[in-house]
Amino acid sequence: MENTNKNVSLPFFGIPRIAPYLKPFRRLLLTMVVCGLLGSVMDVGLPMLQRYALDHFIAGNTLDTLPGYITLFVCLILFASCMNFIACNGAMKTENQVNRDLRAAAFSHLQTLSFSYFNQNSVGYIHSRVMSDTGRIGSLVSWSLMDCVWHSTYLIGSLIVMLSINARLTLLVMLILPLIVILYSLFQGKLIRANRRIRELNSKITGDFNEGITGAKTIKTLVIEDKMAKDFLEDTAEIRKKSVSAARLRGAFAITMHLASSLALAIVLWQGGYIAASEVGTFALFMNYAQGMMEPVRWIVDAISDVITTQVNIERLTRLLGTKSDVTDTPEVEEKYGDSFNPKRENWEPIRGDIEFKDVSFRYPDGDEYVLEHFNLSIPFGSSIAIVGETGAGKSTLVNLVCRFFEPTEGQVLIDGRDARERSQLWLHSAIGYVLQTPHLFSGTIRENLLYGNPNATEEEIERALKLVSADEVVARMEKGIDSDVGEGGDLLSTGEKQLISFARAILANPRILVLDEATASVDTLTEQKIQAAMDTVIKGRTSLVIAHRLSTVRNADLILVVHNGKIVEQGTHGELIAAKGYYYRLYTRQYEDEATSSILA
Ligand SMILES: Nc1ncnc2c1ncn2[C@@H]1O[C@H](COP(=O)(O)OP(=O)(O)OP(=O)(O)O)[C@@H](O)[C@H]1O
Ligand SMILES: [Mg+2]
Known part of the structure; x- marks a missing residue:
């Protein structure tokens, strides 16, 4: 499993890494930001209009400029709505498209990774990289960005207006801001932790649920329904408990924020008494801004914390996108043969199907024991090779090397006389038929x-x-x-x-090369016999590698390789191996006796 928490502490550190995926949206992002900014400036302007109305129409007791005022008011509101609509629309588009692009990139990249990646990382882990990390990043570059733009514009704008009108009162109101930031940060840490715990529990419950369905048969046969149900109930009880305490926390938070904004209002009321009675509009303006300032602070803190928490998602996704396959084509090979998505088939040599192992030693990337050591074998085109041996002996490993799903640790696998690495994987795979x-x-x-x-x-x-x-x-x-x-x-x-x-x-x-890895292990004897009879036709004109447990099915192979503990211990035709009276002979006679006994009993 990849370590998920490495190198994630620097805020903003990951943003440049996803920059290439944002490049196509430069104009859209710019439009969003500009529109959001303008919309917010209008929002700042509205209390000023209100101030004018109070001072002019009500305190001044005149309606002379009313038509112009109403026109301006309506225009401003319409303009602000348009701006915010464009910004929201842009954010929605960006979110969805960044999401789609990142998912597509992750999915395509996964197609190029070698088997060992999938051996080392669970399906669930890969699934959340492709689905949830991309989602978090998409929402970061759209909504969190817009939240920052909208609310910081409003905050800065309203402070500027307030300062220009009454600096003393503004500074007093501003004293509340650090208090709110501190209070909010305190609550937010707790809320994030509570939500994270709920999410973890939720995914555990989903996992249990999944196992309960896919493993239903096993659960029944092991008679552990009781235990499974009890585990499930325990988890759901815990999630209920956590959800209730998270809800309580949210409630307490809402009340505290309310108190803080009331405090700001109280300051205005208290100090506002000094504002001249004729300036009732200014008084209302301060009330308006003081009340309106609390929400933006909260949103900005939220957006910043989104940036910080999403670093993990960016880090994990870019690590996936940056993972190099253990088996890759060199740039020269790619240049000539193309890659998986753009193959240059016109440059592909027709494949014949000669295979040669040249002094091949192999161990799995995460294993420390050699599965093959200094192995040599030449398989000319058209021959049928059978590979037999006990479970875990290394049979599948051998054919994985032919298919270049893994590459030799030392030595070479030659296809048509040339190292397989000199040509592209797709070239080879397009000539292989593999029944897993x-x-x-x-x-x-x-x-x-x-x-x-x-x-x-x-x-x-x-x-x-x-x-x-x-x-x-x-x-x-x-x-x-x-x-x-x-x-x-x-x-x-x-x-x-x-x-x-x-x-x-x-x-x-x-295919020119046919690999059958226990291809008929799960079919009944009669069907297997029918396939056996057709085998000559199936393998005609191909090089075939057949792995089989039932030795009676491989008697006609041109060459039988007997694998034991990762080594080829014997090789030859059926007749030769029987005559040698070695390991194969013992395996064969034992199986033969077993089969004879069971057919008599049947
Ligand atoms: N992806 C892997 N990573 C590490 N070790 C592996 C991997 N695949 C197989 N092995 C190890 O390599 C050895 C050979 O495995 P292989 O799959 O080739 O056996 P096999 O002969 O095909 O067995 P079976 O008859 O059960 O299919 C085993 O000891 C196995 O544990
Ligand atoms: Mg196998």
Whole structure:
């Protein structure tokens, strides 16, 4: 897990880092600021108009300038409303677009990261970077910015007007400001902590809820419904308690702020007595400003604290955006072959499918033990390689290296005689069909999933691919056939069915290199036998790497690699390995006996 709290103390420190994402909005931001400023200046002007009305029309007892006054008043209000509307509209646009841009950037960047990033960071963690951090940043550069503009303009403007009219009274009223800032900061710290705790509890409850649903079966079989429900109740009780005390805190805060602004009014009332009786307008003006000054202070403190707290979000998001993949193409390679989003297919050499491991040693980026050491192997195009061995032996690791999901710690993997790193990842991946040990389908229909393999596949090609791996029977069983929905992650299908569909999808892509990692581990024996019979057709014209636990399925491979504790302990054809009477022989005979026994019993 990434450390989330490093380097986050300097306020404003992170803003320059998101500046590139704000660049397209320079004009919009400027318009917002200018309009917000003008709107606020108008707000400052309104009490002055009121003062005029009181002094002129009421105290002066004349209505001579009334039409002009009313026109000016209405114009001012209309103008201020227009300005504020434009500013609000701009803020809304900026918030949404910055949000969208940051999300898109984060999502695209995630596509380029290697597997180890996803191994090291949980889905929940990545999810909140992409969804909630971007949201906080979007609202910072729109609403918090506008709050600062609106309220500091009002505060400064009203102070200037007040000072110009009665400096002594203004200075007295200003004495309240530090008090309010201090009071507010005190409360705000507490409120933030209380809200943070509520959010934490909330996400824990969401997590529990999620586990309660996704793990429903496991919960039932472990008979822990009772415990799960109790944990859940405890959490909800705590969140209720915290919410009530947060609400109390908010109440106390509102009352205190009210008292503080009353204090400002009291000062004006007390000292205002010295203002001449003819200046009733000035008196009202001071009352107006003194009362209106409290809210802006609060908003400004809020906006500043937003800037500070959002530093964490900026820091985490920019760290994600700045994370370099463990597997990257060099600039020269990118120049020639393009990147994932702009491939230069015209420069791609057609891939043949020769694979060679040259003195390869490998350990996982976060592991300290070598999974492979000084491994050499040449796999000419068209050959079928089987990889067998016990759980955790290193079989998947071996094919991950071929696919360049990881790169060798030392040594080279050659594709068509050249180091895989000399050409782009996309070039290699476009030639590989991989049926994963844990198959994944995308939500949508079976047809849509198959078309991910080859968007231009014809109806006949789809049917042929389905038939080849016996997935046609799966499709036939479904209510809407090939147009049936597979659910999120393919969850409406059984694991075996998912394997067959993803197998068909891989075939449809017509890859030069085919990797089957336990591709048929979850299908029944009969279906597996059918696939086995079709295997010759499936692997014809391709280099194939087949990982299998059931050794009877790999007897026909050109070469069998026996992996044990991360080392290739034996290699050869089935006949050779049986004759050698080594590790493979023992594995095979044991499995054979087991299978024979179970078939007799059946
Ligand atoms: N992403 C990873 N990071 C660190 N270590 C890993 C990672 N993936 C696998 N390993 C370790 O590497 C070793 C080989 O794992 P690998 O997945 O290659 O085994 P396997 O032979 O495919 O096993 P299985 O038959 O269960 O699929 C294991 O000890 C495993 O713990
Ligand atoms: Mg594996």
